[in-house]
Amino acid sequence: MAKPKRKQASELPTAVAVEPRREVRPFLYAGVDLLFGVLYIIAFTEFAVNRHAWAKVVLWALPVAVITMGVATAIGALRKGPPRRYAWIAAVASATLMLVVTVLLICLLLASAAFLSGVYGAFGKAAASGVLAGAALVVQLVGLLPAFQLKFLLTRAGRRAFGLPPLWRKPRAVAA
C-alpha cells in the first residue's frame, strides 16, 4: 500500500487567523553556533592542540558540526521552499553528531585519566585530576548547545520555524 503523503505545513488549517509571531530562536541558535564554531577553531589551533591524527578527527568534528548546524538553522529560518527540509535534516544530524562526540570525548578523557592514574603515582594523580576536570567541562562546553538545539528542532515550534509540520500529532481526547 502506498504511503500517504504528509501534508505540507502551509496546507494545514490554522486555528486562529492571525499573523504568527516571528520565531527568533533559530537566529539565536545560528548565532551561538557560529560563535562556538569560531571558539572551537581557536581552541583547537591554539590551546588544545592534539598531535594524534585520529584525535584531531574527533576534535575537528565539533567545529564542522556546530557550524553546519548553525548554517543549516539559518537557512531553515531564512529560505523558503524545499531546501528548508534538508536544512532541518542537516541541523538535526549535526546536533546528533555533536552529542555523539560529547559522549566519545567523555569516554576518551575518562579512559585517559584512568590510564594516567594507573601508570604513575603523584604525577598520574595530578594529570588525571586535570583530565577529569576536562571531562567535567565537556558537558558544558560541548554537550549543552546541541542538546538544547536538538530539543528545539524536534518541537512543533522548531519544525514550524523550518516550515515543516510537527513530527507528532497532539493526542486527541477519546469520546467515551
Add this chain to the structure above:
Amino acid sequence: MTRRRAIAHLACWTLPSAAFLLLVHLVYTAYRIEVPPRLGDDARAAITARLRGALEGSPVELPAHAELGRGLVGEGPVTVQVWVDGAMRGRVDGYGATVGAAVDSAAELIPRHPSLLELDAESRGRARLKVDVAVGRGTLERRFPMLDLVTLHPGVDGIGVTVDGVEYVLLPDELIMLGVLTKKKPFSMTPDLALGLDTDKTDEVLARRNGVTGAWKTTTKVGKKNVQVPGPAQLTWEAKARTYFRVRTDAFVERATRTDGAPLALERGQPAGPEPTKANLIEAALAGGHYLVEHMQETGRYIYEVDMSTGNAKGGYSIPRHAGTTYFLAELYRISKAEFLREPIERAFFHLQELIDLGKCTGTLPDGEEFACVVDKGGKTADMGSSALGVVALAEYQRATDSKTYEPMARKLAAWILWMQRDDGSFRHRYFIDKQQRDDDFQTLYFTGEAALAMARMYVVTGEERYVRSAERALDWLVAWYDFFAGGFMYGEEHWTCIASEAIWPAVKKDSYLTFCNGYAEFLRNQQVAYGDFPSQPDLVGAYNVTPFVMPANTPAGSRTEAVISTYQLGVAHGSPEPAILRQILAAMKYTLRQQIRDDNSYAVAAKAKGLGGVTGSPIDRSVRIDFVQHVCSAMIRASELIE
C-alpha cells in the same frame, strides 16, 4: 519602546557590569603598589658614595639630583646592609620625606652602628653595600585562607610591621634568605605546588627584632602525641597591637669591583646576568665544574646540597644524581679538556664501584654474562636510574679520553640494564637485590629515557648491535606511550628521551623521533616566559613556567634545554633545524646565566658555601644541589657548541 522601558533595558545591561567594574577597581587599588621608575645609574652611584663615605669615615655630600628629591611613601625606609664575605655585618634603616633625606639619615646611623664600628679598615674596603629604597607600600592580606597563599609577590614584596610605634621591615630578599616563601602546600595531591608565606617563622623573626625573648614554641603532650603550642614569646608577640604591610624596594648593590661602574640594580636580589655568548657559556659551564669539584669529598661522594646563605650542607643523597653529575663533568671534560676535571671524575667513578661492591648487586645472568647494578649504602633495592646514568657517565668519559679503563664496569651495568628490559621495549625500574627479582610494578618518569640513553651511549663506545637495538626499542616505546587521547595534548618529562633520540643518530634515523621531540620542544616553548609576559618580573624571561604565582625552578631551564639542544641537533642531522628552537635555547641560557652564582651576585653567599659557579634552586631558593648545577651547566656547555 517607552522611555521608562528604555531606561530599564539600559540599566539591566549596564549596571551589573558597572558594579563588577567598580568592585574590581576598588580591590585593585586597595592592593596595588604603584612604584616609580627605577633609580638611574647616577642616583645609585651618588647614594652609595654618600653611604660609603659614612662607612669609611670620609663624608661625602649628596649631589642635587631630581631622583634624590623624590618623595617616599611612609618616609622610606632606605635600608643599608653591609656585606662582608657573604655575611651581613650591619644594617641601618634611614627615614626621610625624600630619597635624599632618608639616605642622609641612614648615613648618619652608619658610624654609630656597634657592629660596623668593629670592622677594620680593610674589611670596610672589602664590604659591599646593598641599598633598598622602599618606594611603595600596600596592604598585606592575612584574613582569608586562600588569598593568604598569594598575598605576597615572592622576592618582590617585603613585609613590614608596626608595633609599639616602631616599624620593622623584612626586605624582599631577606624573605628569600630566611626561606619563608612558598611554604604552604594547599593541595595534598600535588605536593610540588607550594605557595604562601611561612607566617609563623616570619612573625618569630619580627618578634625577635622587636626585642621579644623566650621560647617561641613549647611542646605539650596531647594524648600520646607531642604537640607544639605557642610559647611565651609567641603569646607576648600576639598580644601586641600589630599592623602589617607589604613593601616594595628599589634595590641595588655595589659591584664586586667598585670601579667598574655604577651599583648594580637588583631584582629578587640578583643583578642582570651575562649575555649568552659562546665565551660566557663556556666560562659559566667551567665555573659549574669548579663548583662540583669543590664540593666533592675525598670519598668521591659529592656534598649533595648546600644553603648559600649559611654555607651549611643539607642532608640527603641521590645516586642517580651522583651519576648524572659525574656525566656532566665527563661531558665538560670531553668538550673543554680542562684537566682539573679528570681526577675528580675518576674519584666519583671509584665511589660508584664502591657502592656496587658494598651493595652486593652483582652476579651472573642466565646467559652467563656478568652483571652489576648500583645501589646506595644500606639499600635493598637497585633502581634503574643509578645504573643507567652510571653507564652514561662511564661511556661519556670513554668518549672523552678513549681510555677503556672503565669499560668492564660499564659492560656489567649495561648487561643488567638489558636484562631489565621488557619485550615491549620498556624497562623495569626496580630490582630486589636479596630476592634477585625484577619489580614489574614500580614506575617513575625518567628511568626508561635514562636507560635508552645508556644503551645508545654504549653503542657509541662499543659498536655492539644489541645496545642500539635496545635503545631503539625503548625509544619506540617511549614515543608510542602517548598514543591515547589525552596523551595527544601533553608531554611528561621527556628530556632523556630526546637526548637519547639524538644520541642514537645515525644508527637509527626515524622521523617519528624528530617529530616527537619537535613537538616536545614546542610544548615547552609555550611554557617559556617571553618578554612582556610578566611585566613586573623581567628576571623570569627565558624560564619555564606556567603561572606567575609559582616561581620557576632553575633546573628545568637546564634539563629541558639539554633536550631541546638534542632536538635542534637532530633537526640539523635530518636537514630541517628549527630556528625557533635555537631562540628558545638562548632565552633559557640567558635566564640561567643570571641565576648562576658569580662575583657580582655573590655578596650574600656565605664564604664557607664556596658558592661560585653554583646554580640555586630557583630565584627564591638559595640552596644549590648537585643536579641543579649538572643540568644547567650541561645545557650551557652544549649550547656553547651551537654558537659561532
